[in-house]
Amino acid sequence: MADTARRGALAGRRPSGALLGVVPFFVYVTVFLIVPTLVVVVGAFIATGPGGQGALSLANIRALAQPAVTSALWHSLILSAVTAVAGAVIGALLAYAVSTAKPDGVLRRFTTSLCGVLAQFGGVALAFAFLATFGATGYLTNVLASTGLDDTGGLWLYEWNKGLMLVYLYFQIPLMLIVFLPAVEGLRPQWREAAETLGGSTWLYWRKVAAPILFPSFVGALLLLFTNAFSAYATAAALVSQGSPLLPLAIGGTLNSEVILGQENVGKAMALLMVVVVAAVMTLYAAIDRRASRWLAR
Amino acid sequence: MTRGVAVQLTDLRRTYSGVNALDGLTLHLEPGELVALLGPSGCGKTTALRCLAGLEDPDSGRVEVGGKDLTKVSTNKRDMGMVFQAYSLFPHLTARQNVEFGLQLRKQGSEQRRRRSAEMLELVGLSAHVDKYAHQMSGGQQQRVALARALAIEPQVLLLDEPLSALDAKVRTQLRDEIRRIQLEVGTTTLFVTHDQEEALAIADRVGVMRSGKLLQLAAPQELYSRPADDFVADFVGLTNRVVGTSRGTTAEALGASLPLLPGSATEGTVTVLIRPEHLTVTQDAQGSAVVISSSFLGAQGRVVVSPGEDLQQVLVQVPSAAVADFAPGDRVTLRPVGAPALAVARG
Amino acid sequence: MSGIRATRRRRQSVLRWVVVTVSMVFFAAPLAGMLDFTTKDAQGRRTAATWAKLVDVEGISRDYPDLAAGFTASVGLAVLTVVVMLVLLVPTMTWVRLRVPGLSRTVEFLCLLPLTVPAIVLVVGLTPVYSWVTYFLGESTIWLGFAYVILVLPYAYRSIDVGLRAIDVKTLSEAARSLGAGWGRVMVRVVLPNLRTAVLSAAFLAVALTLGEFTIANLFSRTNLQVAMFLLGKSDAQISVAVGLAALVFAFIVLFGLSFVGGRSHSRKENS
CATH class of the missing domain: 3.40.50.300 (P-loop containing nucleotide triphosphate hydrolases)
Structure with a gap:
């Protein structure tokens, strides 16, 4: 028994034996991550039309230029950018406000727990929550109508540049708090005190010390919020029942019945487009995050 | 400037x-x-x-x-x-x-x-x-x-x-x-x-x-x-031995010697006398009442821990580093204050 | 004497309460909407009928078979996802740290890759893979768990990575092996107990993500909890909204409770 164990250990010391230990992981990731990614990437370049069945082609990529796709991409970019910027600003303010509370206090725990849940609250339930609030029978719909802010009877809620933005903010702001709070907490009290003893006012401290130190973290968090909104599908799908005003909805549409014959792989081209955008933003995020963590390492 | x-x-x-x-x-x-x-x-x-x-x-x-x-x-x-x-x-x-x-x-x-x-x-x-x-x-x-x-x-x-x-x-x-x-x-x-x-x-x-x-x-x-003002200062600044003694106004009896007392000391009765390690000496003495507990070499100087007798607290004595080797655990020694002014506080 | 500092603290706390209050109102409004919606009857009167129905487990499975099925499927999915995720990640990450550190960058890259592959993209690519899964394993909803593991991968990786950083796996396992333990024993008796917190938080994330997953299930036409809620929303919205609100409140209570547990274990670490 002990003998076999020792022999096993010796065998394990050979590199090939050590590599065996990671095989299951690589097989799994290959099947469920690498293969699907390749299906998307390769499929985007394979024609499905009557003429060139199965041949390499740029037809799908060219198909991205059709107005339905460009407008969906444009809407997605705008929606993501606006909710990322607004969510980042409001969320950063909230993170600062919470950081001034006692670290172990109830306010801090309550807010971070609530935001932890709300940041993941996208999807069906969130759509229903806003319908119950601002929808046709929502309890705030009448209030809005009586103040003259809303004369559509809650129809604004379904529009990507009005209602969807508000709904997206509902998970963007909490996500910002979760991502940004550690950075705000990384601001050392000594920096403020040093700035003060050197003759700086509170305003000067914020302008010359805190803001520059937090800036990389802020931009990083903003990029994260952007990709979060850009790749979100469930909330929009649950709220928007007609048309595909956003890129994720357009991709989802190609999986259902709405596919025009010969354009099955246009969905893959759109998916590739999405990956390219997200990957570009995430690469930028990784570069910025490295700098931020160097300054704020605790 | x-x-x-x-x-x-x-x-x-x-x-x-x-x-x-x-x-x-x-x-x-x-x-x-x-x-x-x-x-x-x-x-x-x-x-x-x-x-x-x-x-x-x-x-x-x-x-x-x-x-x-x-x-x-x-x-x-x-x-x-x-x-x-x-x-x-x-x-x-x-x-x-x-x-x-x-x-x-x-x-x-x-x-x-x-x-x-x-x-x-x-x-x-x-x-x-x-x-x-x-x-x-x-x-x-x-x-x-x-x-x-x-x-x-x-x-x-x-x-x-x-x-x-x-x-x-x-x-x-x-x-x-x-x-x-x-x-x-x-x-x-x-x-x-x-x-x-x-x-x-x-x-x-x-x-x-x-x-x-x-x-x-x-x-x-x-x-x-x-000249520490009280025993807290004496303890906090440098090392100090606490030895039982008897105060007689301006002097105190401790470890078989009479020591001048610092201002602020307790002036009568049984007291604790605070003595620095460098204000004590030890010498080999087969008839001595004190026993060496341990000795250690600390580079520039040495230190010997001595038990002055039964029921008494151990004391620390500073010795030249060359002398450390002379003291082994169990050796009988004589312990003597050098007579530097010390602080005495009432026993609490 | 009222000092300069005290004045500033007061100003800070005023700002804090204003910002927090405004945010809380925004966060509370839709939740209040859900509560309002689920406690109204057709005539607009207050009633607890919906919530009474929700508590009645037998009634639910009789009247809303899809919801019950979706819930069961999601619980099964959560279990499968957590188990596969842990069995896959914990040994691999430990093993890489101990024996093949050269692969650590590759493993990290693969684990974080799903961050750049949104679920909606994954669905597109998974279509052929799942036709094979269906061929071998059948069409049960539960096999979606394999894809959910991929979605959870980045978050699980990070939390287990933090756990592994906090302990010295190498010394621990060398100590255990010098005492005669085999690799299996090292993993189960030494590494895993020391990763308790990290494994727990990874599992919590996996459960939360699984219970909230809609994209993949919906597009593969499988019924999990979210899809059931979505479908039910078209016929009997009240019960569907009630389920959503209940799930949210439950998740909040768990997280709020965990925040106290986490705080205590942290201070214990500092003391030792």
């Missing part, structure tokens, strides 16, 4: 949720003087320094610098240079930019700033590192930059809040001596807070020992060591 000003803290009081951090602290610093505040953690020494900096409001009392009442003046108008325990450099600025930060606030031109920051960084021996960021420097280098930054604005008072406690032992002594050199050179009145007695004794003109928000004794290092 002494440009120091006097500092006067009067009857400062500060309470945190029922605990007295400062309990009527009064402290005077002469112009150009370096005073170290020494005490265990929670004794109020840091609170005193922060009150002087304006980073903390005293509940009552007065803070005066150069004859001006600063009690109600906010920190950024007080003109204090402060060095913190650690991590106080602005991480997004280089060493030079850190030093220039305060100068910029004083609206100095870029040429003038550059000259001053170069001069200050040279003073702390960092001319080769002016363009480095905090994360590229060692802890000792960071503290040097912090010192240069604090001194660059030519502050009225320099405040050092345990600036060495986060550093390695070797860097600590080196930087300690350098701080003293620089302080003497620029002549700025300085308050230095530390919990390390060796550091305080080595660097300060005068050392104040604090406990529970009160100043127990403020004296020059030698005086503090040889």
Whole structure:
């Protein structure tokens, strides 16, 4: 028994034996991550039309230029950018406000727990929550109508540049708090005190010390919020029942019945487009995050 | 070029949720003087320094610098240079930019700033590192930059809040001596807070020992060591043996000898006499009543632990390092005080 | 004496309460909408009928078979996802740290890759893979768990990575092996107990993500909890909204409770 164990250990010391230990992981990731990614990437370049069945082609990529796709991409970019910027600003303010509370206090725990849940609250339930609030029978719909802010009877809620933005903010702001709070907490009290003893006012401290130190973290968090909104599908799908005003909805549409014959792989081209955008933003995020963590390492 | 000003803290009081951090602290610093505040953690020494900096409001009392009442003046108008325990450099600025930060606030031109920051960084021996960021420097280098930054604005008072406690032992002594050199050179009145007695004794003109928000004794290092005001100070500054004795007014009997007593000693009855290890001698003596428990070699000197007899506390004796080998555990010895003045306190 | 500092603290706390209050109102409004919606009857009167129905487990499975099926499927999915995720990640990450550190960058890259592959993209690519899964294992909803593991991968990786950083796996396992333990024993008796917190938080994330997953299930036309809620929303919205609100409140209570547990274990670490 002990003998076999020792022999096993010796065998394990050979590199090939050590590599065996990671095989299951690589097989799994290959099947469920690498293969699907390749299906998307390769499929985007394979024609499905009557003429060139199965041949390499740029037809799908060219198909991205059709107005339905460009407008969906444009809407997605705008929606993501606006909710990322607004969510980042409001969320950063909230993170600062919470950081001034006692670290172990109830306010801090309550807010971070609530935001932890709300940041993941996208999807069906969130759509229903806003319908119950601002929808046709929502309890705030009448209030809005009586103040003259809303004369559509809650129809604004379904529009990507009005209602969807508000709904997206509902998970963007909490996500910002979760991502940004550690950075705000990384601001050392000594920096403020040093700035003060050197003759700086509170305003000067914020302008010359805190803001520059937090800036990389802020931009990083903003990029994260952007990709979060850009790749979100469930909330929009649950709220928007007609048309595909956003890129994720357009991709989802190609999986259902709405596919025009010969354009099955246009969905893959759109998916590739999405990956390219997200990957570009995430690469930028990784570069910025490295700098931020160097300054704020605790 | 002494440009120091006097500092006067009067009857400062500060309470945190029922605990007295400062309990009527009064402290005077002469112009150009370096005073170290020494005490265990929670004794109020840091609170005193922060009150002087304006980073903390005293509940009552007065803070005066150069004859001006600063009690109600906010920190950024007080003109204090402060060095913190650690991590106080602005991480997004280089060493030079850190030093220039305060100068910029004083609206100095870029040429003038550059000259001053170069001069200050040279003073702390960092001319080769002016363009480095905090994360590229060692802890000792960071503290040097912090010192240069604090001194660059030519502050009225320099405040050092345990600036060495986060550093390695070797860097600590080196930087300690350098701080003293620089302080003497620029002549700025300085308050230095530390919990390390060796550091305080080595660097300060005068050392104040604090406990529970009160100043127990403020004296020059030698005086503090040889004439402690009470047993807390004696214990906290240097090593002390506690020996049972009998007080006879100005002298006390202890360990079979008569010792002169310091002012403030208990004048009658059974007392505890506080004797420094270097004020005791041991000699080999087969008929001696004391027994060696252990002996250790500490480099420059040696130390022998002796049990003076049954029911008595063990005592520590300092011996020349060459003599350590003469004492083995179990040896019979004679223990004798050299007769230096000692403090006696009533047995509690 | 009212000091300069005290004034600033007061200003800070005013700002804090204003910002927090405004945010809380925004966060509370839709939740209040859900509560309002689920406690109204057709005539607009207050009633607890919906919530009474929700508590009645037998009634639910009788009247809303899809919802019950979706719930069961999601619980099964959560279990499968957590188990596969842990079995896959914990040994691999430990093993890489101990024996093949050269692969650590590759493993990290693969684990974080799903961050750049949104679920909606994954669905597109998974279509052929799942036709094979269906061929071998059948069409049960539960096999979606394999894809959910990929979605959870980045978050699980990070939390287990933090756990592994906090302990010195190498010394621990060398100590255990010098005492005669085999690799299996090292993993189960030494590494895993020391990763308790990290494994728990990874599992919590996996459960939360699984219970909230809609994209993949919907597009593969499988019924999990979210899809059931979505479908039910078209016929009997009240019960669907009630389920959503209940799930949210439950998740909040768990997280709020965990924040106290986490705090305590942290302070214990500092003391030792």
